[in-house]
Amino acid sequence: MGQKISIPTSNSSKNDAFLLTNNSRPSLDPHTKHQPSIFSMLMKPLITRPDDPVPLISNCISTASARTQEFLLFKDPEAKFQPSPHTLTQVETQDVNINLTDIFNCTAMTPEQQILLGADWVWAILEKPTKNPKTQIAVRVLHLPERDGAKVSPVTAEDCSESIRMAWMESRNKNLCERMVDFCTSIGKDCYALFLFFGRMDDKDNIYGVLSNNFDAVLLQTQGVLYTEALCRLQTVLNSCCCSRQEEMLHNGQSRVFSTDSNSNVYLHKLKVDKGVHLD
Amino acid sequence: SRHEAPQMAATQDAKGKGEGGDQNFDYMFKLLIIGNSSVGKTSFLFRYADDAFTSAFVSTVGIDFKVKTVYKNDKRIKLQIWDTAGQERYRTITTAYYRGAMGFILMYDITNEESFGAVQDWSTQIKTYSWDNAQVVLAGNKCDMEEERVVSVESGRLLAEQLGFEFFETSAKDNINVKQTFERLVDLICDKMSESLDTDPAVTTGAPTAKLTDSAPPLQQQGCNC
Numbered sequence: 001m002g003q004k005i006s007i008p009t010s011n012s013s014k015n016d017a018f019l020l021t022n023n024s025r026p027s028l029d030p031h032t033k034h035q036p037s038i039f040s041m042l043m044k045p046l047i048t049r050p051d052d053p054v055p056l057i058s059n060c061i062s063t064a065s066a067r068t069q070e071f072l073l074f075k076d077p078e079a080k081f082q083p084s085p086h087t088l089t090q091v092e093t094q095d096v097n098i099n100l101t102d103i104f105n106c107t108a109m110t111p112e113q114q115i116l117l118g119a120d121w122v123w124a125i126l127e128k129p130t131k132n133p134k135t136q137i138a139v140r141v142l143h144l145p146e147r148d149g150a151k152v153s154p155v156t157a158e159d160c161s162e163s164i165r166m167a168w169m170e171s172r173n174k175n176l177c178e179r180m181v182d183f184c185t186s187i188g189k190d191c192y193a194l195f196l197f198f199g200r201m202d203d204k205d206n207i208y209g210v211l212s213n214n215f216d217a218v219l220l221q222t223q224g225v226l227y228t229e230a231l232c233r234l235q236t237v238l239n240s241c242c243c244s245r246q247e248e249m250l251h252n253g254q255s256r257v258f259s260t261d262s263n264s265n266v267y268l269h270k271l272k273v274d275k276g277v278h279l280d
Numbered sequence: 281s282r283h284e285a286p287q288m289a290a291t292q293d294a295k296g297k298g299e300g301g302d303q304n305f306d307y308m309f310k311l312l313i314i315g316n317s318s319v320g321k322t323s324f325l326f327r328y329a330d331d332a333f334t335s336a337f338v339s340t341v342g343i344d345f346k347v348k349t350v351y352k353n354d355k356r357i358k359l360q361i362w363d364t365a366g367q368e369r370y371r372t373i374t375t376a377y378y379r380g381a382m383g384f385i386l387m388y389d390i391t392n393e394e395s396f397g398a399v400q401d402w403s404t405q406i407k408t409y410s411w412d413n414a415q416v417v418l419a420g421n422k423c424d425m426e427e428e429r430v431v432s433v434e435s436g437r438l439l440a441e442q443l444g445f446e447f448f449e450t451s452a453k454d455n456i457n458v459k460q461t462f463e464r465l466v467d468l469i470c471d472k473m474s475e476s477l478d479t480d481p482a483v484t485t486g487a488p489t490a491k492l493t494d495s496a497p498p499l500q501q502q503g504c505n506c
Contacts, residue, residue: 107341117342117373131339132317132367163347166360183342186372 057104057123065207072198073205085143088198089120102128115167118180136191137211140180143198181215189213306355309469310362310380311462314402315387316395317366320421323452324387325363328462333453340365342373350466357466378409382472383465384416388436390449391428396420396435403443413476415468416445419461424451 071083108121120141124133171179177195184191193215197208313321322340326332329346345362362381364374386402388395399418406416418440420431433449440447446464450457 107338109341110344112346113341113344116344119341122341133369163345166347167345183373186376187369191369 057125068198069205069207072207085141085198088143089141102126102131111161112163112167115164115171115176116179117183118176118178119183134190136184136187137194138180138184138191139194139196140176141196141198142177184213185216304356305349305358307473308358308360309382309466310360311383311385311465312362312364312378312381313385313387314364314374314405315366316389316392316398316402319366319387319389319392319395320452321366321385321387322363324385324419324421324450324458324461325361327452327455327458329361331455333455335453339367342370343377350463352466352470359462359466361462375405375409378406379411381410381414382469384410384414385419385461385465386416386445387419387421387450388431389422390420390431390436391422391425393430396431396439399439399443403445413472415465415472416443417461417465417468418443418445418447419457420447420449422451422453423449423456424454 068088071088074083076082103126105124105126106121107124109117109119114120117138118140119138121139123137123139125135126132127134174182180193180195184193190213192211192213194209194211197210199205199207313325315321317339318337322338322344323333325346326334329348340363343362343364345360348359348361350357350359362377364370364377384406386399386406388399390396403416406414418436420433420436423429436449437447446468448457448461448464450461452458
């Protein structure tokens with residue numbers, strides 16, 4: 001099941017590589033003034049090869065991350081409005097939208113699937129003409145504890161329907177992160193798991209991520225450490241990694257970590273997962 | 281190799297004791313909908329559980345489920361209905377859920393010969409990964425698309441007979457035989473449960489107050505009306 005995200009566009013042209021939900025929204029916070037506007041990013045020239053959607057997707061992810069970052073930075077002067085983790089996740093999901101449905105799609109998981117499979121959404125690069133997925137990225141968003149209310153659950157209490165409770169019962173022996181790794185592993189090496197960190201303790205306004213098609217090897221090496229804990233500790237090694245362009249992310253089978261910098265560009269940081277992620 | 285009978289079959293004492301979800305039921309049946317990609321499994325489930333239909337196609341990722349409660353002879357039967365992805369890449373994760381399933385709806389698309397040709401393979405998957413007494417209904421979906429039909433009703437019925445399955449032609453779009461398919465599958469499971477109780481009363485820990493097959497199920501309309 002799941003839901004395919006589709007945002008209609010009224011004035012799309014061949015050069016409109018991605019769609020945004022609201023192009024006219026003003027900057028939400030004074031701190032964001034130093035960042036380039038969303039319009040300047042839209043006008044970035046896209047360097048694409050005919051059969052290579054990767055630069056296009058990279059640009060979309062970059063733009064979506066910038067949009068999400070606006071909300072991460074947002075502070076209501078009257079402290080009445082605070083975007084929920086769920087809302088932030090939706091912003092990221094819906095902003096990564098490419099008007100090329102024959103080569104790329106994004107499927108948002110139902111609340112039950114979020115629990116069973118551990119993913120919030122799944123990106124897929126499709127092969128022609130079958131439209132079967134060629135490469136997939138299952139994405140799970142991890143929020144800072146204070147934003148998350150220290151809850152790992154992707155659903156709120158009011159959403160806790162009978163089927164949600166059943167889904168938890170089905171999956172009780174593993175946490176959400178482990179389930180997403182299991183899901184990706186069950187598909188194979190062409191399915192990547194991407195954990196997105198919306199903020200870090202010492203850098204609450206940025207987005208970090210770790211991507212791999214080999215997390216099951218990491219799982220083995222963490223040996224009993226709770227996976228969510230392992231992922232949190234993973235953040236401490238992010239800064240020491242080397243950088244590379246995001247386009248490499250989808251071309252490369254290695255595990256990588258990326259972050260958005262103050263200019264909302266997305267960078268990747270290589271991890272030494274092949275030798276095990278040293279978390280201590 | 282076949283697996284042991286699912287314990288869920290014997291949840292007659294589930295009131296107040298069952299695990300997970302609403303515990304106020306007499307029986308809980310785990311059902312799976314399987315078949316090739318794009319035959320209409322998800323639409324079929326949406327029609328049954330939510331009485332809704334959309335023509336927009338969204339390929340199911342992995343697995344999902346819905347819950348629906350039905351009543352039979354004053355017994356509340358909770359159906360946990362699993363919707364499986366038809367694509368081969370998800371086969372590992374979907375077959376993991378076969379275990380413990382008490383019933384299957386094996387679906388093909390009457391406008392897609394390949395999906396019909398795959399029924400035998402899906403049947404083998406059931407035999408491989410589920411338990412011996414799992415009940416199966418073969419459903420030829422999209423029977424509203426008569427002009428594009430490539431699989432005749434007779435072909436479907438014949439194959440069902442050969443495989444030992446019940447058979448319906450269905451349409452999630454026009455709501456044809458959707459409810460009937462599920463009801464028949466529930467009846468078959470209840471029949472099998474009653475057989476088990478007759479031959480081995482020790483199967484259950486709490487004796488049921490009434491057999492679910494006290495009254496015969498109504499005759500079902502098989503084949504498509506359209």
